[in-house]
Amino acid sequence: MSLTGKHILSSDLFDRDELERLFELADLLVPVARGQQVTRVLEGAVLASLFFEASTRTRLSCETAFLRLGGGVTSTTGMEVTSIAKGESLADTSRVVSGYCDLVVMRHPEVSSIHEFAAATNVPVINAGNGAGEHPTQALLDMFAIHREFGRLGKTVDGSRIALVGDLRHGRTVHSLVKLLSRYDDLTIVCVAPDELNMPAHLLELAAERGHRVEESDQPSLGLKDADVVYTTRLQTERFKDRPLPYSDDFRVDAALADRVFRSDAVIMHPLPRDGRPGSNDLSPDLNRDPRLAIFRQTDAGIPTRMALFASVLGVADEIRDSLRPARWYRPEYVGPDDAPFYK
Template structure:
């Protein structure tokens, strides 16, 4: 399957073969993402970065990825400063912006908006998050990070036990991840959430239709036990600010809980941002020195994977290897003070 010219609105677009091709290309592009090599494969191309909703990681990562490929970026954030605030339709905005650029990355708080926007243009639109719907580029980088974690330890994702924990109803990252992770075989997927925040039924049915075992739990102490992967999400309070939800202290994934129930070689991930304030029911900061915590290895996967996606969508993926050359500027050690020893050895 070729991605050239396609809208990337949902993780449903990908099969396992396409995922693995993107992993290979992202591996090639990792030295570029880390400032060790340079490519100008998208020199002259322009990406429009349209974020109708706040973003830090996704917006900066997408923009950096496009510029690392040699392209230029034009950006705007916040619906209140766009012409939509003056009554312009999404279709009109889409048609106009399409005349300025070669690719659009868009985030919007309404689930249907990105589909309406894409329907009005013939240039590729990348979904950077649509309300509580999906976040396909986050799921792609999550899968790339997960692929690296398991490859490092000599196993594959097939046959693993995966715990998805937190606000699974409103968490668009886990919605997209569910569509991709179930492309693998013989998984046990444990969805750990209070009943009102459970995974949407159609995604549970998708997993079962692909031959996986699905378990439901409202107790992290039980649901995380013996998991190979723990994928935690924050409470999406912006999606239901007027409705209190039951969310107990049991959903604080901290060092004490991990030490009691998680495997010694488990991988712990989170799409970020996490609420690291004392007493929050999220992934705790006291895990920062635990080598199982992969959240920063996960974010490091974002730029090479998005570079792989952009170069594929704009039809230059095959030319990437021959376009690479050494970077001329100084770069310090890539890793941070809390990174696991094995990552320090492989990330520079």
């Protein structure tokens, strides 16, 4: 299946063969993402980066990925600085913006927004988050990160135990991730959340229909035991502003819980941002020096994965290998102060 010219609105679009092809291309692009090599396959192309909802990682990662491929970026952030604040419809905005660019990446707080926008345009649209719906490019980078972590550990995704913990009802990243995970074989998918924040039933049914074991638990100390991947999410308070929900200290994933329950070779992930303030029930900063913590390796996976997707959607993926050349500028060693020794 070719992705050229296609809208990327949902993780439903990707089968296993397409995932493997994208990850092979992303591996090739890792040195470009790190500023060690250069390609200009999208020279002259323009990305419209439309973020009507707050974003740091996704917006900067998408824009950087397009720039690393040699393209240009035009952008807007926030509802209040666009003509939508004047009453313009998404359809009108879409039709106008499509005349300015070759590809659109959009985030919007309403679930239906991305479909309305894509229906009105003649350029490919990529979903960067539609409310509590989906986040397909995050799921792609999450799966790419899992592949790289498992490759280092000598493990395979097939047959693994994947635990998802936190606000699974409103967390769009896990919604898209479950769809991609279900493309693999013989998984145990464990959903750990309070009753009010359980994974939507249709996603659990999808995984079960594709032959996976699905478990649910409201006790992290039990549900996270023996998981190959522990994927944590924050409480999506912006999705239910006036409706406080019970979310106990049991859902704080910290060093004490990890040392007591997690496998020694577990991969600890989080789509970020995490709430690291004292008393928050999220992924704790006291895990920062734990080599099992993969959150920054995970975010680093975003640029090569999105580069691979953009190149595929714009039909230049086959040109990348022959276009690569060394970068001429200075680059420091590609590690951070808390990175594990194996991460080079």
